[in-house]
Amino acid sequence: MSDPIILVDPLPRTLDLIMEPAVRARLDKLGKVVLSEDRPMSDAEVDRLLPETVLLFGQTAMPRARLDRAPKLKAIFNVETNFLPNVDYQACQERNIPVLSPGSAFAAPVAEAALGMAIDLARGITEADRDFRAGHEKYGLDANTRTFRLMGAPVGLIGFGDLGRNLRDLIRPFKNRVAVYDPWLPDEIIRRHDCEPASLDEVLSTSKVIFVFAGVTSENQGFLGPREFALMQPDTAFLLMSRAAVVDFPAMLDAIRSGHIRAAIDVFPVEPVPADDPVRSLPNVILSAHRTGGTTDALFAIGSMAVADAELIMHGLPPQLCRRADPAVASRLRSKPVDIT
Amino acid sequence: MSDPIILVDPLPRTLDLIMEPAVRARLDKLGKVVLSEDRPMSDAEVDRLLPETVLLFGQTAMPRARLDRAPKLKAIFNVETNFLPNVDYQACQERNIPVLSPGSAFAAPVAEAALGMAIDLARGITEADRDFRAGHEKYGLDANTRTFRLMGAPVGLIGFGDLGRNLRDLIRPFKNRVAVYDPWLPDEIIRRHDCEPASLDEVLSTSKVIFVFAGVTSENQGFLGPREFALMQPDTAFLLMSRAAVVDFPAMLDAIRSGHIRAAIDVFPVEPVPADDPVRSLPNVILSAHRTGGTTDALFAIGSMAVADAELIMHGLPPQLCRRADPAVASRLRSKPVDIT
Amino acid sequence: MSDPIILVDPLPRTLDLIMEPAVRARLDKLGKVVLSEDRPMSDAEVDRLLPETVLLFGQTAMPRARLDRAPKLKAIFNVETNFLPNVDYQACQERNIPVLSPGSAFAAPVAEAALGMAIDLARGITEADRDFRAGHEKYGLDANTRTFRLMGAPVGLIGFGDLGRNLRDLIRPFKNRVAVYDPWLPDEIIRRHDCEPASLDEVLSTSKVIFVFAGVTSENQGFLGPREFALMQPDTAFLLMSRAAVVDFPAMLDAIRSGHIRAAIDVFPVEPVPADDPVRSLPNVILSAHRTGGTTDALFAIGSMAVADAELIMHGLPPQLCRRADPAVASRLRSKPVDIT
Amino acid sequence: MSDPIILVDPLPRTLDLIMEPAVRARLDKLGKVVLSEDRPMSDAEVDRLLPETVLLFGQTAMPRARLDRAPKLKAIFNVETNFLPNVDYQACQERNIPVLSPGSAFAAPVAEAALGMAIDLARGITEADRDFRAGHEKYGLDANTRTFRLMGAPVGLIGFGDLGRNLRDLIRPFKNRVAVYDPWLPDEIIRRHDCEPASLDEVLSTSKVIFVFAGVTSENQGFLGPREFALMQPDTAFLLMSRAAVVDFPAMLDAIRSGHIRAAIDVFPVEPVPADDPVRSLPNVILSAHRTGGTTDALFAIGSMAVADAELIMHGLPPQLCRRADPAVASRLRSKPVDIT
Structure with missing residues (x-):
């Protein structure tokens, strides 16, 4: 040879x-x-x-x-x-x-879908479609009592690797304040992308839209639990894009079910999700079967x-x-x- | 006095x-x-x-x-x-x-929702949520056989007033070619916004995502009819944001029902939509009850x-x-x- | 006929x-x-x-x-x-x-030249070229004792018509705070361009780079006089692009001659400028013979x-x-x- | 200890x-x-x-x-x-x-100065200031017979490290085609920054403004020689920002002296430049004593x-x-x- x-x-x-x-x-x-x-x-x-x-x-x-x-x-x-x-x-x-x-190949499609889901949660798109199909849609102003604009809404990112940076670039026209929590990065990197370094609690308590883009390490499993969901403002849009293990899943589902937050979920602790998992009938949530990256x-x-x-x-x-x-x-x-x- | x-x-x-x-x-x-x-x-x-x-x-x-x-x-x-x-x-x-x-006050919220719906149609967000709730969701690559990326997809705008310009600015990070048909405007205006002036047929036949943002005049009622829908590429995402009367509605619904195109509809010929209107059970479509502007x-x-x-x-x-x-x-x-x- | x-x-x-x-x-x-x-x-x-x-x-x-x-x-x-x-x-x-x-045809070339001159005043380009030709150039750090970065410097605009808006777009990558004084415009217009509405005195006293893009009216002739130049910070870069009559010219020349400010001047009270006008030998200034628009x-x-x-x-x-x-x-x-x- | x-x-x-x-x-x-x-x-x-x-x-x-x-x-x-x-x-x-x-700390100030110099070369700012001081300035259209607009001019970059990427971002509002020659990089990197990968000869022969941002290696010393300067279009603006050794200096000075190109030079083979170096009286050039980075x-x-x-x-x-x-x-x-x- x-x-x-x-x-x-x-x-x-x-x-x-x-x-x-x-x-x-x-x-x-x-x-x-x-x-x-x-x-x-x-x-x-x-x-x-x-x-x-x-x-x-x-x-x-x-x-x-x-x-x-x-x-x-x-x-x-x-x-x-x-x-x-x-x-x-x-x-x-x-x-x-x-x-x-x-691996950064997946960042662009995930970020694109995450933006679509964020607009959807803010403006109630999927939910309004369900209402329309069920025959009880509302029109005009009446259909906007719970909506908010992504434009200008304070955004929080948990994790600022390729995913977070892709999302940050996609939302530039929306002129949001973007607060970033990423303990692996120096503040300089975060500021270069026109974001504000912040503690986890600051991100959780001051953002109207929160994206989770965090890798799992031996140290951060389940770090978003009941205390963290309680810190969020009512009607916060919470997007769990990566990784399921950083979230205490039952705590998240409680916060969604109670109407405290609305959410989009692309990653689950067990995939495929069991047929009888109650998440399938949860309101206030967009369900996505680990499908945003695999384009x-x-x-x-x-x-x-x-x-x-x-x-x-x-x-x-x-x-x-x-x-x-x-x-x-x-x-x-x-x-x-x-x-x- | x-x-x-x-x-x-x-x-x-x-x-x-x-x-x-x-x-x-x-x-x-x-x-x-x-x-x-x-x-x-x-x-x-x-x-x-x-x-x-x-x-x-x-x-x-x-x-x-x-x-x-x-x-x-x-x-x-x-x-x-x-x-x-x-x-x-x-x-x-x-x-x-x-x-x-x-009236331009409505342009920003409509454009924001239109972007959300365009990502949704490209990536199948609302549909995937419906599938998940019905228990037959697909994961990963299997869930992406019909999806496409908004990033880089050729976009067409029909009408380039406040709505079109707002949308154009929102999609800048997506680096699309944007073709514009607006017979009321000189090419210079369109080019200044980094778009390409185009005939209606060019917009219809070369775009993967088409936004309708046209006012109705005494001359353009129903100008998007069977011929125009036939010109579109298979799986085009068609977003009817304004006004219902510029579209031949039955022709559009045929194109959606057959699977030729997928669509988002925010305006309807009669509002409220009758309870028994078959549009309510149409696949390949996001239904929105004239609600994108009234925030x-x-x-x-x-x-x-x-x-x-x-x-x-x-x-x-x-x-x-x-x-x-x-x-x-x-x-x-x-x-x-x-x-x- | x-x-x-x-x-x-x-x-x-x-x-x-x-x-x-x-x-x-x-x-x-x-x-x-x-x-x-x-x-x-x-x-x-x-x-x-x-x-x-x-x-x-x-x-x-x-x-x-x-x-x-x-x-x-x-x-x-x-x-x-x-x-x-x-x-x-x-x-x-x-x-x-x-x-x-x-008339807005002239806005783009004037704004482009204004940006070039602003960088020049901040970084001392024309002056350093003169020094080099005279044989007393300085190198590296020694050549930067009086320079500042346009990047991030607070910018003030006096007048926000076509000229100001063109300039505003050109400096976006420089991430400046941009304060605007324009008494003909509502604050909404100024904010839409990501600028801050401000009083004249605020613009003058808080900006490191000031651009004058104001039309002359029966009311604002000579409105930038000794008091206004005194309000400026030491080493402010002052760019008079339009119109000469809004400035008290002798007051401006005094502020330049004394080293209080540095300037670029494209418009003069009398054009052509007389052969023996002392402005021709003034330091701290870039002289431009009403030539930035006529491309x-x-x-x-x-x-x-x-x-x-x-x-x-x-x-x-x-x-x-x-x-x-x-x-x-x-x-x-x-x-x-x-x-x- | x-x-x-x-x-x-x-x-x-x-x-x-x-x-x-x-x-x-x-x-x-x-x-x-x-x-x-x-x-x-x-x-x-x-x-x-x-x-x-x-x-x-x-x-x-x-x-x-x-x-x-x-x-x-x-x-x-x-x-x-x-x-x-x-x-x-x-x-x-x-x-x-x-x-x-x-070392990337120097990229931002060098790129900023390079943009200022590029506008200067295109629009004749430093030269017009010299003419004004010498009493033979021209006004308006007469002063613009040799100028061109940076806006829309085809730009070429030789070297696409931190310097080139900083410059690329600064000129985004100018909507140039940007061709990049960098043999150390894959085309993907270049395209991600909305530039076009190109051969050296393409960059030289199709650009109106050429920036040199190349490191010196054992292989590329003096690679821009008489042949390369001859390939450039008449009146090309050539900006040598880094490193002097990649250029055949006498060949460059010939191209400048003959009026074939105009240039800005920040780096020299010997620094300080000798007092009697003829470069000091060269026309068509902006001289800068290795001073753009050291802010x-x-x-x-x-x-x-x-x-x-x-x-x-x-x-x-x-x-x-x-x-x-x-x-x-x-x-x-x-x-x-x-x-x-």
Whole structure:
């Protein structure tokens, strides 16, 4: 074997799902693609290929011992997009092998849907459609006794990574004050995006629209509980976009059921949601089955971002599009692998 | 009588509905407010007041003979916001009495709701909520087989007055090509807003999202008919925000029912919509009971715009916020007076 | 004579200067163009043409008696762009003949140059170039002891018509607070452009960069005098773009000479400026010979705006691009006809 | 010694120059600051402190042997902002010690000045001021025979790092096509900023305004030579902001002197420029003595960015504001240490 090998082991993704033909063609130019997508690549196959492998696309286990077998390896692309404990991140760091995720591909579609849901909650769009179909719609002013305008409403963001920044840009024409709580970021970053750094309590108590865009770590599970929902103003629009585990779900459902807040929910503690889950008949809520991120364009963006960075790396240049795993941070993240998106 | 009189005859509006207390206080500073809002002001009362009247707020009939009785009259504010044949516009023009409407107050809330509905149609938000409640929701990629992104989708606007311009500004972050059909406007105006002037057929056949924001005139009733719906691409999102009469309604409903297009409808030929109207069970559509404009803030904006212009006029300055009736144009418009918004 | 006549009497402009060939061709389609541009059209010729004239482009005298001779006249376009007492505005108003000016054509180039000059004054660009040529330039930090950043600096605008609004849009990326003093406008207009309404004294005392974009009226000549310059903060950048007569010129020159403020001046009380005027050797100032507006594109915009509005008017539609003279306002303006721009 | 030590060895900077008091106070909270700023810290002192040092601010030599002496070291901040061969980047990488530079602090002031200079070159501001002072100014249209509008002019950027992106945002209101040549970046990054990826020749031959914002590497020295200047359109505005070494200086001066292009130059091959350098009397050029970056706010931003990232690192979080040295890339860069900025 002398051709450089590109080991592609992408499950639960498949190459067709994440690469348009033109992108796939660019990948083929970088080396000999060896692909396993009907099942995960066997250990034997992986071990056989590693000595000539230059790029790895997939979630193949890569402990230190395997890295030792891969002296030509230049980068690992996690195309499922959540960093998992399948890789020895410290060993990769020592070898200058970046472990990369194009996970920001999902940020744009999620933010777009979140804006639509925020307008919907403010203006009562889905609810009014239900009323109309049920024959008891109200017209004009009578239909606006509980509505408010997103324009100018104080907005709060919990989490200000790719998702929060995408949403922030989409709402610029609405001229909101945007308060941000993100304990992982310096105030400078938040202010550069024309937002105000704020404590969690400030965000909760002063915002009319609250977006949750927070990753789960070992430290913040369930951090939005009864106390936090009580802090919110009546009729706050609360949008849970990511991740279900940061919220105390029963506390949220209570706040919705009582009419204290209205909400949009895209992520649930158990998915699929059980058939008899009472959330299905809850008022004051827009239900979305973990569907805001998984658009066709987002999947293709995973592939095009990964291939573009692979091209840079093969030319000796630093990657620009994917996020690089930080050994210290990767160990804090509590993502579970996707099975349905 | 020597105090300047401000004749206020605002039905179907009332002053409380259109003026916050601070705005009402500014009105009181401009003269002696004489108000009739439990019933329209009587002819006798109007005729008695006119000789000392400087400003008229309302839809009082003002034929030439009455204008002759009002030598001090400086302006007429139509607070219902549609120019009707109650005023002799030509006689007002000759006397330099502007007839003014703060109707653009409704543009911002309608545009905001229209954006929410456009994202909803593109991403299937309301429909997915219905599916979830019915127990047959789909997750992730499976839920996105028919969705598309508003981001980057070609947009078409039919009508580019206040509504179209508000919408145009709201969608700037979405980086769409925006084609505009408005036969009343020069191309220069359209290009200044970073849109492309286009024929009606171009707008219909090249856009993925089409917003109707057109006033009705004696010439354009029902101009969107079967031919026009057939021109649209499959799965076009069609948003009828204003006015119902520009659309051939049965043709539109056919296009929706067949699945050729998806739609959001805020205006209907007969309102309230009859209880047994089959539109109530139509798929592929968001139903909205003429409710996108009548928000609390829009009503208050009517009052604040009118009072601000009245202040300017009393200082000898030209009005800046309300639209001035053009005698030639006012006669073309076919608005019916509102009764429910 | 039965063809509709377009009477074109454009001096001091000429048609070639204000219309590109394609625009001129559009004009020719509207009627029979009768042009006099080597000298003003003679009274006899004007009187002979008026009975069949539908559009007038130029500054031809139009007293009431002449309007009586022009029963088919639909609009008058002042292509010099300053409303002068050559027209009986009240008589035009009574006959629904709009008197129109495409004067906003100059706003964009003036605002662009004003931004360049503002950055120049803040960062010392022209001055540093002079120092470099004189052999005593300073480098790096030493060259920045008196500079400040336009980014984030408090900005004040005196006058908020087309010029001010163009400038406001150009500086959006600089994230300034923008305070506006314009006694002709309601606060709502100012706030819609994300500016703060302010008194003159507030603008003067709180801004680091002050732009003057004010028209001259019978009431505001010389309203920026010694008291007003004294109110400014040390090292304020003061940009006099329009009109020279609103400033007490000697007071301004004193404030510049003493080093209290730095300035850019595009308009002068007497133009051309006398050869021995001491302003020519003043430090702390950028000198510009009334040259920021007269760009090629601005002249062509005069023609294209006028022709586009003429097309609308010939189709029975209201003009959209030019400003319409208000009889009450036109009499207040104190413009002198241009001779050099 | 048990307190964590912050070793500060900042020459040619000093702490007062790069940290406002509030930022300095934040630094003091992170550990015991040991500072040497009248001279570089002695080797003995460095070696004595390293065992307890957690953060290093400065350009202290850090070969592998010294890193071995610093087991508690968490990060190195290069406050001069150019990565130099003073550090063993590979050894730092292996130890998870990021080497960080807040060099993007200079991007905003340079971009601001570059915009001012671009408007100046397009509209002839500095040149017109010189003419005015020399007594031969031209007025109005006569003064605009060689000017063009930045608004809408095709713009080209050579290099699209922090500088290019800052400039791109500043010129958004000017609605230019922006073509970008940057061989280190994937097209996706360029398109995300609403720019068009282009070859060098395309940028040179299709742009009316060209900004050079390129770092020097071992491969691109002098890559803009006679052929490249010949490719430019007549009267192109060429702005050399960074770095002098990427340009063949004599070729550029020829193109300026002949009137083929006009230019603004902020960086020179030898600084200070010799007293008798003929560049000092060149026409068609704005001269700037390496002064666009070194503003007070930029220096303070160096300190605040470094301290904010230090705070994150001390809390176990990844840095967010400074750029991290990539071992592979750092070795390609050819910066010389600053002495005057």
